[in-house]
Amino acid sequence: MxxxxxxxxxxxxxxxxxxxxxxxxxxxxxxxxxxxxxxxxxxxxxxxxxxxxxxxxxxxxxxxxxxxxxxxxxxxxxxxxxxxxxxxxxxxxxxxxxxxxxxxxxxxxxxxxxxxxxxxxxxxxxxxxxxxxxxxxxxxxxxxxxxxxxxxxxxxxxxxxxxxxxxxxxxxxxxxxxxxxxxxxxxxxxxxxxxxxxxxxxxxxxxxxxQGLPSMMQTLPFTLQPSMNLDQALQQARETTLTFSFLIPTAACGALRQLQTLLHDESVGGLMAAFRQRNLVTAIAVQVDRLDATTHWLRLTLTLRDNSVSTAQVEGLFSRWLHAVGALSHAQCAAVRAFARQTFAQLPPLEALRERAFGLPPPDKHAWEILLAALTPHNLTRLWASPDVAGQRCESQGFRLILAPFAQPGAADVTESEFTPFLTPAPPVLPTLPPRVVPLAWQPRQQAASLQLRPAPATPFSDEEGWRMLSRLRMLSADTARLGGKLTVQREQGIWQLNLCGNPLLMQAMLASLTQRLQALDSNAAAQGRLALAQDRALERQGSAIRRLLAQLPRELHAAIAKPTQQHWQAQLTGGNAGLHQALSRLLSEFIYPIKAESVAHGLIPSGQHYSLAAHEEENALLLFLPLEARECVPMQALILRYQPRFFHQMRVERSLGYVAQCQWHRCADLQGVLVALQSPNHSPDKLFAEVQRFFAQQAQAEQRPEAHWLAQQLPAAWRGTTSIKPQN
The missing domain is CATH 3.30.830.10 (Metalloenzyme, LuxS/M16 peptidase-like)
Structure with a gap:
């Protein structure tokens, strides 16, 4: 690059x-x-x-x-x-x-x-x-x-x-x-x-x-006089967070990617490992905004387990970790920067440009000392946000808030906590291969090898099981990344998937390790999985009506498709050679779930149903999803590509029906088809559905194609998600 x-x-x-x-x-x-x-x-x-x-x-x-x-x-x-x-x-x-x-x-x-x-x-x-x-x-x-x-x-x-x-x-x-x-x-x-x-x-x-831009104008420099020294508590629905806020010099922004890398590191000896071991913090978000040419505003938001967590203990651990980070050698800092650059280089182009533009660019070694000098207690402002906060009503930026002074309890004793940030993981060791093999689909290609594991179509696998698996593999995932590979457990289009890539030795070693970790009893990981699920659902409820309907859609589809059979998974290797394929197929014989031959979701198209979610007064929303058979997808996908800009222009620009107006091709829960989403403060879901029907009928008349008429006729058979309005208290 x-x-x-x-x-x-x-x-x-x-x-x-x-x-x-x-x-x-x-x-x-x-x-x-x-x-x-x-x-x-x-x-x-x-x-x-x-x-x-x-x-x-x-x-x-x-x-x-x-x-x-x-x-x-x-x-x-x-x-x-x-x-x-x-x-x-x-x-x-x-x-x-x-x-x-x-x-x-x-x-x-x-x-x-x-x-x-x-x-x-x-x-x-x-x-x-x-x-x-x-x-x-x-x-x-x-x-x-x-x-x-x-x-x-x-x-x-x-x-x-x-x-x-x-x-x-x-x-x-x-x-x-x-x-x-x-x-x-x-x-x-x-x-x-x-x-x-x-x-x-x-x-x-x-x-x-x-070359055609208006010439530079002479304007007065824009300056602010920000000062953050008032710790506060904010009433916040559902989740509890603690935000550390700092005003930093603009010259320090070149080190924020390095700081984020260290904060998000899940390895033993890191901050997140200490937080998870004590069941205190589940996530850390890093955000930054420019205030003027010389000052940026940095926020580190920690999501706490619940409102009973000691903020003094959390801050004590953070301060002790920050001291350890400040003591890293030049060689260790160089290793962190190299890893941060490597992960940055993997970002898609648009995400990479947004990070460059808004303060989290690739790390600059000259900015590290400047940033550390700004991350001091006297430059720190705290915001504790929790459902239990009681205080005075006020308004800021148009938001009606309930705020109170925040008096943190006395410092907690965290002297037993020793941090070794960014500890080098042990090199991979080739595991002993079991004698039995299992079906492993293989696509030989000239690219780095990648293994995907996922539940077979129609196999029930809950979000709770997915979060528990992710919790058990976090540290192994961090070690894999440090060794030059990648191990992820994530939910994509409603399906939990495990992906592993790297060199052949690393892939074999990590597959054997992850199988051992999934088979071992780990009460802490199980508790973290349940907590992650609860926080995921709480975060989901805070989203807009359309986002909540989209999140619910795969669960509705799964409920209609899933069969109460024994849990089994399927595996696919892309790239690699015959030796790697043979080794992985043997290692997978000991995977926590039985591996069976790859199957597809043919014949699993469920009949459309209507589901509804409670929403507040301004959240009228309609979500339509029409899953299609494989033979119908190619012509329909081309049709929807033509419809997409027309739908937005008519619904959002010409008719101003609402803030969200989307018509697109969508994949969800092993199905693919047409997705329509509308959200409006003024029109009911029934009214929105009538508008959608009118649009597709108009397009069918204009297109004069069989697939356009067929699609217009099939809309009533689509899966329909709507909001059920409840009055504000």
Whole structure:
């Protein structure tokens, strides 16, 4: 992977990344202006501009605009308005990067900003604002910003709503144009490109895109006076978290990837191993935002087992671990950086660009000491969030919060805790091979070997069993990664899967080790699995209506398909040679579940059913999933690819039915088919279903193809998930 960074004559910063093995390419334009730059009279203006830019540009209006074009290429796109930055990004097949970048750049340089479309987009943002009221992460962010009492700009409303934008569309339209002209010039732009193209090709694309940007404007530097020194407690539904918040110099951001690598390391001697051994913390999230040119805001959010966990013990362990991390030798730090770079290089292009743009780039050895100097107790602000907090009502960033002072109990005794961060694992040893073999499907290919294990179709395997398996294999997964391989246990499209890859010796050693660990009794891992399941379901309940319906869909499908038979799994090896295939097939004879010949889900298409989830007043949602037989998939997938941008444009843009409007091809629980998702603050699920039927009938009439008419007729037979509205207390 090669990288090039430079600044063009007009002030545009450019970062180019050549990723030879990538099939996709990504582009990201970052503008160093966000919600903090809005005029006081127009809270939410930066967010509204982000939405309006997607409605078309001078050279690419209507069906040619970015929002319609990218899905038609099988790509994805989005944008993010943050405190002091806004980013617009896309990922497309590599050969489509140039036309995608042209549309993305034109959208930012020459937006239509049609005044007649403002009212519809304001309604969409108002719906988003009401949905975000229950978002735990946004509420914690608002509570922490509330403590930055020295600068009121940090706590003011910034999402936007019908009320904040008012009824004077002409004034709002002028404010949008002024904000765009003031902040979206070359001097505040940074272009990121990543793909398999040579650096010379990416360089040409970047220069062509940047040449038409408005010239750099002379503006006063934007500065803040943030100060975080008020520990608080926040009432938070369902889960308990402890957030450590730091203000760090911008120069320290180059070490955040290194810090994240150490925090997420599950090996013996690391922080997470100590937390899990004591059953205190189940996850750590690292987030960072730019505040101004010299200051970034770092949050480390620890998800606690429950509200009975001693925060003093958690902080004591964290402080002791941080001291051990600070004592790492130069060679150990170099090993951490090398591993962090290696894992960063494995990110898909779009995720990699987002990390580069928002503060978690590949590690820079010169930033480590700067970061450690900022992670001190006097620079630390704590936020404890729990269901049991009782306090005063207040408002921050438009969120209605219940806050109270947080007085942490006295320091806990953690002197028995010794940390050896990033301990080198023992090298793999070739295991003894059992005599018996089991069926192992094999696809010989010229690529690194990869083994996939998963329950056979229609075999019941619960989420509780999946989380328990993951808990037992966390440390082994960390060791595997450090030894150059990869071991994952994860749920994909509703199916739990175990994946192992690496060199032949490592794969054999790790397969033997994971079988031993799964067979051994481990009461702590079992408890962690139950806790992980409970927290997963709690997090699911906090999500939007559509996300909750999507999460429930595979469980509904499994319940209709699964047969009460003995648990058995199937295995597949991709790549490798005959010797590895033979060795793995023998080692799998001792796997915790019987391995049987690979089977497919033919004949397992379940009849459509209706399920419903309780939701709050603003969460009207409809989810349709029509699973199809294999012979029907190719023509239907092509049809849905054409429908996808049309559906979004009609439902989201023309009719403004709601914030979510998706029509796409979807895989779930060993089935694939058509997925439709709508979420609306104003229309009932029945009304949304009628709108969907009308759309598909219109398309069938326009297409005049048998498959289009067939699909329109089959909609009533689809699986249907809806919300059941309950009034707010």
């Amino acid at each position: 090669q990288t090039s960074r430079f600044r063009l004559d007009n002030g545009v910063d450019v970062t180019l990344v050549h990723q030879p093995d990538a099939r996709q390419a990504a582009a990201l334009w970052r503008v160093d202006a966000g919600s903090l730059h809005e005029p006081d009279a127009w809270p939410g203006l930066a967010h509204l501009l982000e939405h309006m830019l997607f409605r078309g540009s001078r050279s690419y209006p209507d069906a040619e605009r970015l929002m319609s074009w990218v899905p038609a290429q099988g790509g994805r796109l989005n944008a993010s308005t943050r405190l002091a930055q806004t980013a617009y990004f896309l990922e497309v097949p590599a050969d489509q990067l140039q036309p995608g970048l042209l549309r993305l750049t034109d959208m930012l340089v020459a937006p239509l900003l049609n005044a007649g479309e403002l009212a519809a987009e304001v309604e969409v943002i108002d719906a988003e604002y009401h949905l975000l009221q229950r978002d735990a992460e946004k509420r914690r962010e608002a509570a922490l910003l509330h403590s930055m009492s020295h600068d009121g700009r940090l706590a003011r409303f910034r999402i936007g709503s019908r009320e904040s934008f008012g009824a004077r569309t002409d004034m709002l339209h002028q404010a949008l144009n002024d904000f765009h002209q003031l902040h979206y010039h070359a001097g505040r732009r940074h272009l990121f490109l990543q793909g398999p193209q040579p650096l010379e090709t990416l360089d040409t694309l970047a220069r062509q895109s940047a």
